[in-house]
Amino acid sequence: MNVLILGGTSEASELIILLASYPYIKPILSLAGRTKNPVLPQVETRIGGFGGAEGLAAYIKENNIKAVVCATHPFARQMPFNAYEAAKITNTPVLFLLRPAWKPNEDDQWIEVASHQDAIKQYSLIHKDGPLNIFLTVGRMDLDSYKDSGPHFYLARTIDELTEKPLQNAFYINIRPPFTVEKELSLMREYEIDVVVTKNSGGEATKAKLIAARELGIPVIIIKRPYRPDCLHVTTAQEAVQWVMDRDNSVL
Numbered sequence: 084m085n086v087l088i089l090g091g092t093s094e095a096s097e098l099i100i101l102l103a104s105y106p107y108i109k110p111i112l113s114l115a116g117r118t119k120n121p122v123l124p125q126v127e128t129r130i131g132g133f134g135g136a137e138g139l140a141a142y143i144k145e146n147n148i149k150a151v152v153c154a155t156h157p158f159a160r161q162m163p164f165n166a167y168e169a170a171k172i173t174n175t176p177v178l179f180l181l182r183p184a185w186k187p188n189e190d191d192q193w194i195e196v197a198s199h200q201d202a203i204k205q206y207s208l209i210h211k212d213g214p215l216n217i218f219l220t221v222g223r224m225d226l227d228s229y230k231d232s233g234p235h236f237y238l239a240r241t242i243d244e245l246t247e248k249p250l251q252n253a254f255y256i257n258i259r260p261p262f263t264v265e266k267e268l269s270l271m272r273e274y275e276i277d278v279v280v281t282k283n284s285g286g287e288a289t290k291a292k293l294i295a296a297r298e299l300g301i302p303v304i305i306i307k308r309p310y311r312p313d314c315l316h317v318t319t320a321q322e323a324v325q326w327v328m329d330r331d332n333s334v335l
């Protein structure tokens with residue numbers, strides 16, 4: 084049974100490993116190709132876009148895909164809709180694997196916003212004489228949005244090293260998660276951070292910055308997740324495995 088996993092997340096990698104242990108299931112991983120040196124699993128992997136929902140539908144037909152799991156990042160805007168459409172066109176079952184969003188606790192100072200533009204608008208609410216020191220962890224592809232945001236200093240952290248550095252008054256760090264609370268605390272102290280700007284990606288690997296911000300009494304401007312198709316979602320790789328099993332009783 085060929086199962087297409089639309090990946091780019093740790094949940095997708097976990098699902099691949101779990102599914103690969105079943106002899107009747109052939110997981111095929113698809114990546115967009117954004118990460119320079121992705122850690123690839125020992126399963127069939129294809130890299131690059133399909134060419135919209137129609138392209139994905141054609142791939143599903145040509146490769147005899149029996150089920151699709153869309154395990155893309157919570158901020159991947161297009162692929163969930165393409166997966167939903169392609170599944171409809173080909174009459175293939177589709178599941179969404181989406182890690183839960185982070186939730187604030189009573190000690191957090193979160194400012195939830197809908198977009199990067201709205202995040203920048205919140206800077207004026209943070210009281211400080213002079214420019215802010217901002218810890219920016221929105222991902223490489225979204226840094227451009229902060230280009231003309233005023234005289235502030237950015238500590239910009241990304242996974243891959245950047246070839247182009249869009250922010251002038253910034254220090255760039257490239258490092259792969261997970262991060263510890265101790266390291267986040269020391270980084271935020273070193274750069275005298277006034278505010279953290281991040282996306283509500285969820286997950287354990289990058290959660291430490293939120294705990295560190297809480298401990299330091301620093302506000303967090305957090306961008307809410309984009310809208311997704313209204314269909315079957317699970318939050319763990321184990322639940323997705325069960326769903327795949329249920330697609331074909333012969334593998335039980």
Ligand code: NAP
Pocket residue numbers: 088089090091092113114115116117130131132133134135136138139154155156158159160161162163165222
């Ligand atoms: P997106 O808006 O959903 O996708 C844009 C286009 O990239 C899609 O239309 C598709 O091209 C191609 N694509 C996306 N995911 C793909 C996959 N798994 N396999 C093959 N093609 C894929 O997503 P994005 O924000 O550009 O992110 C791209 C990838 O990076 C996603 O796989 C996502 O999981 C990962 N990622 C994104 C973020 C983020 O914050 N956005 C963070 C971490 C990881 P075609 O239409 O040509 O098929």
